[in-house]
Amino acid sequence: MMESFGDGPGAAAAAAVEESAESLWVATVQGSLTADRQAWFEDQGLALGRRIGKTRFVVSADRNTVETAEREADWLRIGSYGLRETVGRRLASAVEVTLSGGSLFKSADAPEGLADMPGAGGPALYDVRCTDTARLASLAAQLELDPRVDRVECGSDRLRYHVSDGDEAEAALLADMGRDGTVELVERYVPPEPMLSYARAALVGSKTPLAAPLPWLGTGETIGIADSGIDADHPDFTGRVTVVLREQPLSPRDPKGHGTHVASIAAGSGATSQGLLAGAAPAAHLFVQSIADDRLVYRFGVGLTDMLAEAYAADVRIQNYSWGAYVEGRYTLDTLDVDAFVYGHPDLLVVIAGGNDGAQDMDDPAGRNRLGSLASPAGAKNALTVGACCSPRPDGPYADKRWRDYDGRRPPERPAMADLKLTGDPDVVAALSSRGPSDDGRVKPDLVAPGVGILAAKSHDSDAPIHPWPADPNAYQYMSGTSMAAPLVAGAAAVVREYYRKERLHVPSAALLKATLINGTEWIDQATFTDDKIGKPNFHQGYGRLNLARAIPLDAGAGFTLMFDDVDNAAPGALLAGNTQRATFIRRIRLTRPGPLSVTMTWTDPPARYIQHNLDLVLIAPDGTKTVGNDGLNRLPFDRFDRANNVEQARIAEAAAGDWTISIVAQNTFRGPQGFALAVTLPG
Structure with missing residues (x-):
């Protein structure tokens, strides 16, 4: 229970919690x-919840059930669900430092106190x-x-409280939450920000305008844009926009301009530019949720x-989020919301901007960017997270400029990044x-x-x-x-x-x-965007740069065949x-001739931090040689398979002609049957 309430006005509510039959525990399975x-x-009456480590699970039960279960199973240890599990290692350390000057959970990246946590400085x-x-x-x-x-605000599946006092009261209240037994997760809320710092040509990596239009325009599709609003009167959107004002902005026509630009990249028709500046899916409908308040805060x-x-x-x-909170890769409750909703609605693809918190690592010999700067909810397992590369356009405000000349935040100072073209x-x-x-x-x-x-637009x-x-200049502008990048992918x-x-x-499923x-x-x-310590894929570019011309055959001369499987959990x-x-x-x-072979498997994982289920991808060549999914990604010597990601890929640059086998094996599906999706491109 929340002991600090014992003698105060919350005593009755606290007592109700104390009498509750169920509380949370951590079960470790051998x-x-x-x-x-x-x-x-x-x-035994132990309700098995999410996985929080390789062999650690959250369970819900009363104390008597826990004690009985531990006596009966020598392969099981059950411990308390405490502060570290409730608020996370970093925040637990900050609470300990604030209350006592030391931490039981001290680690190399631990903050000194609450003032050092991401989001500190604003309201608690x-x-x-x-x-x-x-x-x-x-x-x-209570x-x-x-x-x-x-004050307290309530949502459909969680609440938000505003701390009225200083750091000690803030820390003490968090400590109370960690002892409650019914509170699963608590996190500091960091408000989101827009990730702002020739689109159809960029879809296929072309450095010149496309000679012919793409055969599909997004006709019959609806793309969701939750952003600062939209100028629905712009000719590039005529007749294709539905607007919902979730927050009342200064004008329904987007005084911030961010939402209009994002929507135009995804689905603008380019009418004002005679089609020159059409978006990626210029025939798609747009459902726009305006989430900017009268101060243009999301x-x-x-x-x-x-x-x-x-x-x-x-x-x-297809839902686009071009905003996020800078939380250094933390798996937040907003991230959990995305994973949970997609798990329950597996035909919804959520596309999320990864964030603009890139900064050069001054200690890296190759001048690469530092890692761990991902925004939230971009860490969602079941979303498609998008980073930014440079535009193929040779013109514009950055023509002939290098990254050291960038007019945004923290331009790189050292080669090679500083010397690369903008x-x-x-x-x-x-x-x-x-x-x-992700964290x-x-x-x-x-x-x-x-x-x-x-x-x-x-x-x-x-x-x-x-x-x-x-x-x-009144109809179009450049932004970075x-x-x-995210709406281009959407x-x-x-x-x-x-x-x-x-x-x-x-x-198709998401x-x-x-x-x-x-x-x-x-x-x-390129050396600046690869890292032998990580391997391939990596944390700079993921699996690489978007190229729609390699994803689906855009015409009869594409040179490859696309095969797929799409299996629902209930199938x-x-x-x-x-x-x-x-x-x-x-x-x-069967490959009738040699050539590039690419196999990618994904699945929609049960919602929680860490991968909950695990499927293993293996590609077997005609001569019996095996390539496991994400074989280029570095891992511990005893980890033959990737057990950290719900995307696995096997690629052969020059695959031999003959019969190949794709195998997917369920290694762990403790929450029930697991569906999956498989995309394969082969010569032909």
């Missing part, structure tokens, strides 16, 4: 969590999630009576679930682009796309742009950031979705769209570890 052991957990706001959502109402009532709390209430549900109900199946070469990962990994070590971003000097109500288009996803629907007569786009990426093989073909009939998927393919 060996594998087999189907028999899962059944044993259920028989905390988000709280309970395993049992019914507990939220009583917890909110917090409203606490003198340390200024707000959407407590959590993302309601906003995602509203978009989904409006037939959005624009004109898409095989340069932008210095501004945030780097992964649990997963590969992010998933891919990169052009995001520097991107020319798109300008809101007529926005201020004079810093970089206007000289040919029509992962904000610009538009590409709309094109791919239309292709699957019309050419392959299949409505996992298949993600697999298809990642399968078509091109690796940027008979979903994989189930430990089941001899359902543990393995086999796909055999």
